[in-house]
Amino acid sequence: xxxxxxxxxxxxxxxxxxxxxxxxxxxxxxxxxxxxxxxxxxxxxxxxxxxxxxxxxxxxxxxxxxxxxxxxxxxxxxxxxxxxxxxxxxxxxxxxxxxxxxxxxxxxxxxxxxxxxxxxxxxxxxxxxxxxxxxxxxxxxxxxxxxxxxxxxxxxxxxxxxxxxxxxxxxxxxxxxxxxxxxxxxxxxxxxxxxxxxxxxxxxxxxxxxxxxxxxxxxxxxxxxxxxxxxxxxxxxxxxxxxxxxxxxxxxxxxxxxxxxxxxxxxxxxxxxxxxxxxxxxxxxxxxxxxxxxxxxxxxxxxxxxxxxxxxxxxxxxxxxxxxxxxxxxxxxxxxxxxxxxxxxxxxxxxxxxxxxxxxxxxxxxxxxxxxxxxxxxxxxxxxxxxxxxxxxxxxxxxxxxxxxxxxxxxxxxxxxxxxxxxxxxxxxxxxxxxxxxxxxxxxxxxxxxxxxxxxxxxxxxxxxxxxxxxxxxxxxxxxxxxxxxxxxxxxxxxxxxxxxxxxxxxxxxxxxxxxxxxxxxxxxxxxxxxxxxxxxxxxxxxxxxxxxxxxxxxxxxxxxxxxxxxx
Ligand code: GLY
Numbered sequence: 001x002x003x004x005x006x007x008x009x010x011x012x013x014x015x016x017x018x019x020x021x022x023x024x025x026x027x028x029x030x031x032x033x034x035x036x037x038x039x040x041x042x043x044x045x046x047x048x049x050x051x052x053x054x055x056x057x058x059x060x061x062x063x064x065x066x067x068x069x070x071x072x073x074x075x076x077x078x079x080x081x082x083x084x085x086x087x088x089x090x091x092x093x094x095x096x097x098x099x100x101x102x103x104x105x106x107x108x109x110x111x112x113x114x115x116x117x118x119x120x121x122x123x124x125x126x127x128x129x130x131x132x133x134x135x136x137x138x139x140x141x142x143x144x145x146x147x148x149x150x151x152x153x154x155x156x157x158x159x160x161x162x163x164x165x166x167x168x169x170x171x172x173x174x175x176x177x178x179x180x181x182x183x184x185x186x187x188x189x190x191x192x193x194x195x196x197x198x199x200x201x202x203x204x205x206x207x208x209x210x211x212x213x214x215x216x217x218x219x220x221x222x223x224x225x226x227x228x229x230x231x232x233x234x235x236x237x238x239x240x241x242x243x244x245x246x247x248x249x250x251x252x253x254x255x256x257x258x259x260x261x262x263x264x265x266x267x268x269x270x271x272x273x274x275x276x277x278x279x280x281x282x283x284x285x286x287x288x289x290x291x292x293x294x295x296x297x298x299x300x301x302x303x304x305x306x307x308x309x310x311x312x313x314x315x316x317x318x319x320x321x322x323x324x325x326x327x328x329x330x331x332x333x334x335x336x337x338x339x340x341x342x343x344x345x346x347x348x349x350x351x352x353x354x355x356x357x358x359x360x361x362x363x364x365x366x367x368x369x370x371x372x373x374x375x376x377x378x379x380x381x382x383x384x385x386x387x388x389x390x391x392x393x394x395x396x397x398x399x400x401x402x403x404x405x406x407x408x409x410x411x412x413x414x415x416x417x418x419x420x421x422x423x424x425x426x427x428x429x430x431x432x433x434x435x436x437x438x439x440x441x442x443x444x445x446x447x448x449x450x451x452x453x454x455x456x457x458x459x460x461x462x463x464x465x466x467x468x469x470x471x472x473x474x475x476x477x478x479x480x481x482x483x484x485x486x487x488x489x490x491x492x493x494x495x496x497x498x499x500x501x502x503x504x505x506x507x508x509x510x511x512x513x514x515x516x517x518x519x520x521x522x523x524x525x526x527x528x529x530x531x532x533x534x535x536x537x538x539x540x541x542x543x544x545x546x547x548x549x550x551x552x553x554x555x556x557x558x559x560x561x562x563x564x565x566x567x568x
Contacts, residue, residue, distance in 0.1 A: 024051030026565040031495035031555035034566030038554040039063050040543040041383045042078070042472065042562035045167055046070040049158035050385055051565035053150060059094055060385040061148040062155055064393035065140045067383045069159035072136070072414065073218055074167040076201055077176055077403045078472060079381040081221065081233065082242075082416040084108035084135035084448075085397030086281045087143055088268050088455045092463055094391050096149045103268040103281055106139020107451060108132035108419040109261065110443040111253045117425040117443075124425040127193070128251025130405040130418035132449065134242075136397055137225060137233040139263040146265075156226035163222060163413070166214035170561045174209045176402055181205040193249060196408025197415060217413030235259050241411045249407045257445075264335075271296075271345060274303055276466065276489065277459040280394075282341070284333040287454025291482045292345055293323035300354045305489045310525035311358075317505045317512055317531060318357040320479060324507035325369030332440035333448045361530035365510050379404065380453065380472030382543045386552055388567065392465040392545075394455030396472070422449035454481045458489065466547050472560070473540035476513075479504040480540020492548045494555035502539040515539050 022036065026048045032038075039050030049070035050063035058066075064087065072080035079085070084107045091100040110132055116122070122129035144155060169177075181202055184190050191198045198204060201213070224232040232238060239258050246253045269282040273295050280288030297319035298304045302312055326344060334341075343349050380398035398417070405418035423443040441450045454477050455470040469485045471477045480502050487497035503523075504513040511532040514523060520533035527533065541560040546553045556562030 022055045022567040024048060024055045024565055024567060026051070027554070027563045030558040030563060031498070031553070032564050032566070034552045034554065034568055035550060036567040037386060037388045038545045038552040038564055038566035039067055039383065039385045040545050040554040040556045040562065040564040041067045041071060042381050042541055042543060042556055042560040043071060043074045043167070044563035044565065045074045045158070045162050046383065047556065047563060047565035049162070050383065051567060052158055053155060054387055054567050056150065056154065058150045059091065059096070059148065059389065060387040060391040060393040061089060061143050062150045063385045063387065064383050064395045065144045065148060066155045066158055067385070068136070068140055068395055068397055069156055069222060070162050071381050071383070071397070073159050073163035073215060073222070075381050076415065077173070078379045079136070079397040079399055080414050081137050081225070082134050082404060082409065082414045083397055083399035084132070084417065084419060085139060085395060086285055086451070086453050086455050087139065087393060087395045088279055088281055088457055089143070089147055089393050090279055090457045090459065090465055091147065091389070091391035092465065093389050095389060097147055100147055101268060101279065102147070103266050104139050104143050104263055105266055105284070105448070106135035106142070106263040107284055107448040108135050108417055110420065110423065110445060110447050110449070111257050112420070112443050112445065114442040114444060122250060124421040124423070125401060125418050126406055128246035128249035128405065128407055130420050131246050131251055131253065131407060131416040132419040133253065133257055133261050134417060135261060135263055138230045138261055141230045142263045142265070152229065153226050156222050160219050160222045160226065163215040163219035166212040169207055169209055169211045169213060171209055172561045174207060177202050177207045180402055190406065194406040194408060196410045196413070197403045197406050200413070201403065215413040217411060221412035221414065234261055238409070238412050241409045242416065245407050245409045245416065269341070272461070274299055274305060275461060276305070277461070278456060279459065280454065280456040282334070283331050283339050283450070284448045285451050285453055286327045286331045287452050287478045287481065288456065289331065289341065289344060290323045290327050290478045291454060291456065293326060293350065294319045294482060296345060296350050297322060297354045297357060300351065301357060304486055308490070313503065313523070313526060314529050315357050317503065317526065318359065318362065320505045321362070321368045321507045322353050324475070324505070325365070328438055328507065329369050330440070332438070332450050336444055336447045337440045359529070365508050368507055380474070380477065382455065382470035382472055384468040384470060384543045384545045384554070386465060386468055386545050386547065390465050392457045392468045394457050394468045394470045396453035396455045396470045396477070398453065398472070419449055422451060452477045454478050456481060456485065458485065464547070467544065469542060469544040471540040471542040471557070473538070475506045476504050476540040480542050484542040484544055488544060488546045492546060492553070494544045494546050494553050498542055498544060498555045498557055504539045513539060
């Protein structure tokens with residue numbers, strides 16, 4: 001063979017291989033089907049970033065990490081490198097790692113002790129004192145190094161590009177910006193105190209759909225992380241800028257506290273209920289246990305997967321009232337307080353409660369438990385992934401409220417969380433939202449606040465992934481994930497499940513929340529049983545992928561304008 005023929009053959013082979021490499025496809029709408037692998041995030045650029053990793057032969061962990069870093073750039077008010085999160089991983093048959101079933105807790109930790117807010121009078125929602133030690137960068141890179149297959153540069157590349165070239169403001173961003181602009185206008189001094197949010201992310205109140213927001217400073221931060229790993233964030237120039245930003249806005253975090261942040265790998269909370277195994281996040285997530293308790297309370301009455309009748313809604317609300325009361329009373333960081341997880345999920349505890357569900361009228365809150373109400377939240381973002389080997393990742397991340405503490409790390413284009421408000425900041429007193437939580441959830445240095453994030457993977461009895469789901473929306477994360485998940489298991493139709501009206505009850509306030517345009521008269525069976533019904537715009541934003549035979553059905557909640565992506 002001549003050299004020329006050999007080169008021609010090589011070129012032909014390279015062209016053929018390039019041709020064979022799957023091309024990621026981003027859906028044009030909120031739901032789609034894919035034959036090989038899928039990613040559902042609440043922004044199409046994040047879904048696409050994940051799908052690019054899958055197209056390069058990466059697994060679900062690579063895809064989730066790429067999607068999450070990209071969300072940092074394109075959903076800066078929900079999550080990002082200044083926040084934290086939870087990742088549940090189920091890789092039944094990964095070519096590199098074999099069988100993996102694990103969970104990564106990269107929730108932020110407290111720099112402060114239990115009396116900090118009472119002693120200082122500082123705010124746990126706005127400014128430097130609201131900021132907990134961020135965990136996202138450490139958690140994502142730990143997951144990538146331990147269970148991923150691609151290198152940092154590859155996985156961070158779409159995020160760097162998204163930050164550099166920007167994203168187009170969509171209706172969800174615009175409505176958040178409109179609400180927040182009103183808050184800034186009511187407190188004009190905040191415009192000087194939080195210039196990154198006001199000048200850059202809100203464009204001084206002039207934002208509208210269609211504008212492009214670029215973020216070269218965040219691209220620089222992401223590039224440093226790609227080049228040097230987590231130490232670039234926790235010890236390098238980014239760390240210095242974080243500490244300064246917190247100090248200048250009324251808080252205090254030491255370089256040591258930041259440098260010593262560690263994610264926590266833990267066993268997921270796993271329970272088999274009526275033909276399905278639920279793999280979800282243990283405390284300090286309250287989501288997994290609250291969903292499981294609700295399912296276990298329902299299951300003596302109905303098959304939760306099959307039930308769709310009005311009676312089911314009353315039973316669901318009653319079960320939620322019990323499990324949310326337990327959430328408030330018992331749950332916190334298990335590294336600091338003992339959580340009676342086994343008792344909470346045991347039949348002998350739940351059977352007598354389950355017997356009381358079918359009441360002619362609902363009860364007042366003290367019937368379900370004593371103590372407290374629950375926090376609200378409007379940040380947070382979720383990514384669901386299923387890869388070509390049937391591996392799955394459910395990843396939920398947050399900076400807590402819209403743009404977290406509003407504290408910007410201006411030099412690097414990101415904002416810091418206000419996760420301290422997920423703690424009980426002052427015992428027996430309401431937080432900024434008029435809500436109270438249990439003293440088990442008081443801050444302590446290194447402790448993680450209680451969370452509602454509910455990343456969940458559902459397996460069939462043979463251990464195959466059937467479904468991956470999770471949501472944003474504060475305590476409504478739990479109820480929205482549960483309802484969409486159950487409807488999907490029943491119908492195998494995530495597009496239907498995600499648009500079906502949802503309800504929410506969190507024990508206190510003692511009301512069932514429904515989604516507009518539904519009205520209380522749409523729920524006569526609940527009114528008849530004495531439930532107060534209130535309407536709100538939406539209940540959670542769910543991202544879900546379900547396996548139906550050889551097809552992956554993905555849906556990104558239209559409430560947040562997301563679109564899935566995947567491989568055919
Ligand atoms: N920051 C909201 C939550 O973790 O529940």
